[in-house]
Amino acid sequence: MMILGSILALLSVFLLIVGGLAWTRHLPGNKYVGIKVPEVRKSKENWDTAHQFAGPLWVAAGAAMAIAAVPPFSGISWLLIFTLIGFIAALYFLGLGASLATRAAGVMGQEHESDGCSSDSGGCCGGASNADTDAHEHTSCEDEGDMPCETTGSCDPSGCSGAGICNEAPTTIDLAALRRAAEESDK
Known part of the structure; x- marks a missing residue:
């Protein structure tokens, strides 16, 4: 014991x-x-x-x-x-x-x-570093790398999805459309 x-x-x-x-x-x-x-x-x-x-x-x-x-x-x-x-x-x-x-x-x-999308890609859109993306607006995210882009505009890390695809968040919300969608889902 x-x-x-x-x-x-x-x-x-x-x-x-x-x-x-x-x-x-x-x-x-x-x-x-x-x-x-x-x-x-x-x-x-x-x-x-x-x-x-x-x-x-x-x-x-x-x-x-x-x-x-x-x-x-x-x-x-x-x-x-x-x-x-x-x-x-x-x-x-x-x-x-x-x-x-x-x-x-x-x-x-x-x-x-x-x-920041992923550490392998070097930043958003498959190749731009954060310093490069903050310096200017891009006309197309594909200019910076070979990743596809859903919209044109700024390719900063705050607008990135995990797959390296740039997404811009909507600046306004259409409340009427939101109400219509809620009413449709309630039916």
């Missing part, structure tokens, strides 16, 4: 240290400890932010593991049910933290792609 308690105690210390480092954004990037999803490993910012989400839950997993480590030292066999419950809770918190961090990294990846 002492061996089981010692192993659980060491695991709890490990989880508390890793969770604390992750929570404070000090967990160094490595291939052994941490989230191993490609979105998390794209940049230092993604790594730190994702692990900051996981950190509190990993600390909770360490606390649950510490609670699970206590009953084996008491020598009372029926208390081992608390060891089992604590161990299951620790696994739950570990999985929940990893899931939350992975979801956060995925959301950050989607926001990054929608901000």
